[in-house]
Amino acid sequence: ARWGGYEGLGEVEKCGQKSGRVRDVPRHLVGLHLGSSMGKGVVALGGTILVDTNEGKFCATSCHEMGQLQKEHKGTIHDVNRSGVRATCNDCHVPHEYVPNYLAKLGLFSDFWGHYVTHSIDTKEKFEAKRYQLAKRVWTYMKENDSRECRHCHVTAKMDPDKQTDKAKARHEKARIEGLTCVECHFSIAHSEPNGPGPQELFGPKGAQD
Numbered sequence: 001a002r003w004g005g006y007e008g009l010g011e012v013e014k015c016g017q018k019s020g021r022v023r024d025v026p027r028h029l030v031g032l033h034l035g036s037s038m039g040k041g042v043v044a045l046g047g048t049i050l051v052d053t054n055e056g057k058f059c060a061t062s063c064h065e066m067g068q069l070q071k072e073h074k075g076t077i078h079d080v081n082r083s084g085v086r087a088t089c090n091d092c093h094v095p096h097e098y099v100p101n102y103l104a105k106l107g108l109f110s111d112f113w114g115h116y117v118t119h120s121i122d123t124k125e126k127f128e129a130k131r132y133q134l135a136k137r138v139w140t141y142m143k144e145n146d147s148r149e150c151r152h153c154h155v156t157a158k159m160d161p162d163k164q165t166d167k168a169k170a171r172h173e174k175a176r177i178e179g180l181t182c183v184e185c186h187f188s189i190a191h192s193e194p195n196g197p198g199p200q201e202l203f204g205p206k207g208a209q210d
Helices: 004-020 027-052 056-062 064-073 089-093 098-106 108-118 124-144 148-153 166-178 199-203 205-209
Strands: none
Touching: 027 098, 056 064, 056 089, 064 089, 064 124, 089 148, 098 108, 124 148, 124 199
């Protein structure tokens, strides 16, 4: 009886320990939680990279080879115009749809290789020597995808013929009939035109035969 109070207190403490004890969490749930957290982190990081590398300032400053092209872009219709709607590097050279965009980002490894390993166009002289080759590659890419990036902003169905000149209307109709794509007429808009055959000469009947 003398120890009854203490014994009672001990029982209360034991009960408290039993009721307050946290059960062991199964290891597979811990692994699942950690894996989920890491996956979310990877997705967030990947999304950040995709957004940041889609900025014009990234294209112009991350690789100094693009510095010359940035200078050429300034003051062009894609940089300054009456409506203030600008088209920067990624608007014309990076797909806007998800899957093509991801595939294009994977292709950046070749750019990194050229920038850090081969230094293929790391001087103005090297760049000018390859300007036509690089332009031809872009023209071919745009021809094959029907000027996809152009059409992201310029929607043919939304063009108002009444606001076009007679020459523009005639040329657009001719392009429609002959199955021409934007880049075959509209090229070297934001950059200096290289010496050599243009898109229509390359992709026209004669160029296709060659």
